[in-house]
Amino acid sequence: MRPKRKQRLIFVTILLIGFSSATALGVYALQKNKTYFHTPAEINAGSVEQDILFRVGGLVVEGSVNRFDDGVTTEFDLTDTEGTVTLRYKGLLPDLFREGQGIVAQGKLNADGIIVAQEVLAKHDENYMPPEVADALKASGASHPENIPKKNY
Amino acid sequence: MWQWFHKLSTPKYYYQWSGKWLPWLAGLTIILFAIGLYWGLLVAPTDYQQGESYRIIYIHVPAAWMSMFVYVVMACAGFVALVWKTKLSEIVVSECAVIGAVFTAIALITGMLWGKPTWGTYWTWDARLTSELILLFLYFGVIAIYSSIEDKRVAAKAASMLAIVGVVNIPIIHFSVNWWNSLHQPNMDIISDKPSMDPSMLWPLLVMAVAFKVYFGWVLFMRIRNEIISRERATKWVKELVVGR
Numbered sequence: 001m002r003p004k005r006k007q008r009l010i011f012v013t014i015l016l017i018g019f020s021s022a023t024a025l026g027v028y029a030l031q032k033n034k035t036y037f038h039t040p041a042e043i044n045a046g047s048v049e050q051d052i053l054f055r056v057g058g059l060v061v062e063g064s065v066n067r068f069d070d071g072v073t074t075e076f077d078l079t080d081t082e083g084t085v086t087l088r089y090k091g092l093l094p095d096l097f098r099e100g101q102g103i104v105a106q107g108k109l110n111a112d113g114i115i116v117a118q119e120v121l122a123k124h125d126e127n128y129m130p131p132e133v134a135d136a137l138k139a140s141g142a143s144h145p146e147n148i149p150k151k152n153y
Numbered sequence: 154m155w156q157w158f159h160k161l162s163t164p165k166y167y168y169q170w171s172g173k174w175l176p177w178l179a180g181l182t183i184i185l186f187a188i189g190l191y192w193g194l195l196v197a198p199t200d201y202q203q204g205e206s207y208r209i210i211y212i213h214v215p216a217a218w219m220s221m222f223v224y225v226v227m228a229c230a231g232f233v234a235l236v237w238k239t240k241l242s243e244i245v246v247s248e249c250a251v252i253g254a255v256f257t258a259i260a261l262i263t264g265m266l267w268g269k270p271t272w273g274t275y276w277t278w279d280a281r282l283t284s285e286l287i288l289l290f291l292y293f294g295v296i297a298i299y300s301s302i303e304d305k306r307v308a309a310k311a312a313s314m315l316a317i318v319g320v321v322n323i324p325i326i327h328f329s330v331n332w333w334n335s336l337h338q339p340n341m342d343i344i345s346d347k348p349s350m351d352p353s354m355l356w357p358l359l360v361m362a363v364a365f366k367v368y369f370g371w372v373l374f375m376r377i378r379n380e381i382i383s384r385e386r387a388t389k390w391v392k393e394l395v396v397g398r
Contacts, residue, residue: 009236016317023321027332036279036334057334094273096202104336121272126341128207129351130198 037104041083050109056085057104057123065099075114078103089117093108096122162239164381165390171374176373185364192357209267211358214341215365216349217260220288220324223253223369224227228320231313240384245307247299248376254292261285270337280329281282281337284322291319305384308327364376 037057038047046055058078065076087105097103099119107117123134129137160166192277193211200207225247258381264282265275295312304307332341342349343359350358385391 012232012317016312016320019318020321023325027325030333036336041355064394094271096271097273118346119274121274121336123279123339124202126338126349128200128210128354129350130353131201131350132198134201149223 039080040078040085041080044083053108055104055106060099060101062099084119087115087117089120093120095123165384167241168381169262174348182368182371187360189364190266196356197354203271206270209263211361213263217363219365220257220260221247228316230258231283234309236312244377246313250292252293252372256266257289277336279335279337280333281335284326284329288322
């Protein structure tokens with residue numbers, strides 16, 4: 001390689017390495033606090049304060065969904081298998097909302113320790129299968145693909 | 154091998170060489186899209202959870218894969234353009250930017266249309282969605298730099314620099330769903346013995362992914378040829394080519 005080309009190659013490589021390491025450090029730093037949602041266990045441990053907007057992710061507890069008489073308010077429990085919190089939401093729920101489903105809600109903790117949600121979003125996992133396969137899996141007692149919103153770090 | 158690459162990077166030779174590929178790429182694109190769309194939209198079974206609405210995956214996922222793949226191609230071309238300064242690699246950078254931006258826009262739009270019925274919202278600032286939006290802005294940046302500098306050789310140098318630096322966003326997009334809690338689903342497992350998608354649904358997705366790749370090759374070749382003709386319009390071989398028809 002000619003010296004001029006070699007110089008450019010070294011320059012571009014250093015540029016790339018420098019920028020990548022800067023970004024890697026940034027990503028590493030963000031990992032500690034850039035969290036899209038908190039888990040019920042974290043909230044029970046006091047990770048959020050009252051009247052501050054935050055997100056919570058978890059699984060809707062089977063049999064906990066309670067629809068109020070006004071027709072639009074719903075109360076339900078959310079779990080991550082380590083802790084459980086109660087949510088209240090006034091509004092239309094997404095189609096995928098059902099017992100056992102993973103959801104992510106945004107809201108504030110009130111004085112009674114109930115999370116008053118302003119938004120409820122349904123989360124789904126990366127498993128796709130025809131209904132028959134899902135039924136067969138369930139019937140065989142094999143672990144049904146669940147969508148517990150996981151903490152990944 | 155090196156000599157062949159060197160020959161290929163001369164605009165005239167590339168023009169002649171790529172011309173032979175065009176009908177094959179065009180035919181393969183049409184056949185693969187026909188198979189993939191029919192298989193995915195009509196033959197593949199409905200999903201146990203999402204019903205029919207999951208079928209947008211056959212556009213969304215291949216487009217999202219391409220948005221990252223094209224960026225890597227663009228960054229590699231930018232690397233070659235900066236170090237070896239071949240004209241062809243400079244053209245590849247500018248043409249990839251346009252095609253990649255379109256793939257990114259398709260991924261974002263189909264994602265929003267999918268998000269509304271399944272999640273309950275068009276948009277949320279989750280790590281995957283945000284990093285993909287940044288990818289779109291990176292493409293816009295490369296296009297903007299390229300078109301705002303009059304001298305195309307200088308423009309290519311500046312645009313390639315941004316293309317290379319922006320490559321750090323690609324692993325961030327890919328691993329965003331693992332590194333941070335997100336609303337977006339985790340990455341699918343498509344290579345192990347027990348893929349996270351039923352084979353009856355996965356096969357048409359893979360066909361669509363190949364269809365998108367071949368389509369990219371086809372469109373890229375055509376755009377490069379256009380750009381070559383436009384840049385070399387003063388040369389003898391282009392004049393002969395035009396007059397000869």
